[in-house]
Amino acid sequence: ETGVTQTPRHLVMGMTNKKSxxxxxxxxxxxxxxxxxxxxxxxxxMFVYNFKEQTENNSVPSxxxxxxxxxxxxxxxxxxxxxEDSALYLCASSQVKGAKGNTIYFGEGSWLTxx
Amino acid sequence: ELKVEQNPLFLSMQEGKNYTxxxxxxxxxxxxxxxxxxxxxxxxxxxxxxxxxxxxxxGRLMASxxxxxxxxxxxxxxxxxxxxxxxxxxxxTGNQFYFGTGTSLTVIP
Numbered sequence: 558e559t560g561v562t563q564t565p566r567h568l569v570m571g572m573t574n575k576k577s578x579x580x581x582x583x584x585x586x587x588x589x590x591x592x593x594x595x596x597x598x599x600x601x602x603m604f605v606y607n608f609k610e611q612t613e614n615n616s617v618p619s620x621x622x623x624x625x626x627x628x629x630x631x632x633x634x635x636x637x638x639x640x641e642d643s644a645l646y647l648c649a650s651s652q653v654k655g656a657k658g659n660t661i662y663f664g665e666g667s668w669l670t671x672x
Numbered sequence: 673e674l675k676v677e678q679n680p681l682f683l684s685m686q687e688g689k690n691y692t693x694x695x696x697x698x699x700x701x702x703x704x705x706x707x708x709x710x711x712x713x714x715x716x717x718x719x720x721x722x723x724x725x726x727x728x729x730x731g732r733l734m735a736s737x738x739x740x741x742x743x744x745x746x747x748x749x750x751x752x753x754x755x756x757x758x759x760x761x762x763x764x765t766g767n768q769f770y771f772g773t774g775t776s777l778t779v780i781p
Contacts, residue, residue, distance in 0.1 A: 588767045590769075599771055599773045599774070600774075602768070602770075605768065607767055613768070647714060651767065660720050661762070661769050662717065663714045663716075665714045
């Protein structure tokens with residue numbers, strides 16, 4: 558079992574649909590992240606949760622709605638998306654307190670296509 | 673906002689050759705990370721560099737950090753095809769991680 562698990566791996570949705578991406582981390586970390594990776598663009602940080610509290614929202618449109626019910630689970634709720642939202646959505650986790658060099662671990666990603 | 677720049681963006685190199693990827697960042701940080709991403713896959717952690725002058729090596733890859741110059745390098749020695757991937761550097765501050773644009777490396781036989 559990998560440290561950070563994302564489901565579904567692939568999702569095709571219409572612009573009027575509502576769907577959710579799910580992420581679960583098994584590493585005992587206390588921070589979780591959503592990143593968006595589009596072709597030919599840098600990784601874009603979307604949301605950061607630290608001890609279940611949202612600490613960062615990088616001007617993400619409201620059609621993306623995160624939810625973090627506990628330190629191990631993170632959701633990204635999707636509603637009325639646009640075709641330009643098609644991308645790879647990466648969930649990640651890290652340990653905020655503790656050893657200085659704690660790295661960020663990524664899930665396999667969810668490939669989203671909006672049609 | 674902290675900015676991270678990598679160059680080159682694309683790199684095509686022959687097997688057996690050496691090359692260096694550069695990562696510059698805009699403000700002070702004490703943590704620098706290198707990741708590898710294969711096509712269609714997630715990001716895999718390669719190195720964590722925590723102090724000025726830090727050098728880490730794994731196989732044909734060696735990473736170094738100069739915090740005064742705000743520069744990290746990833747040196748590839750005697751490249752092999754298996755190293756073909758996209759390499760990202762990332763700078764950490766607090767619980768934030770800022771990623772570079774990535775360097776797409778293709779090793780040609």
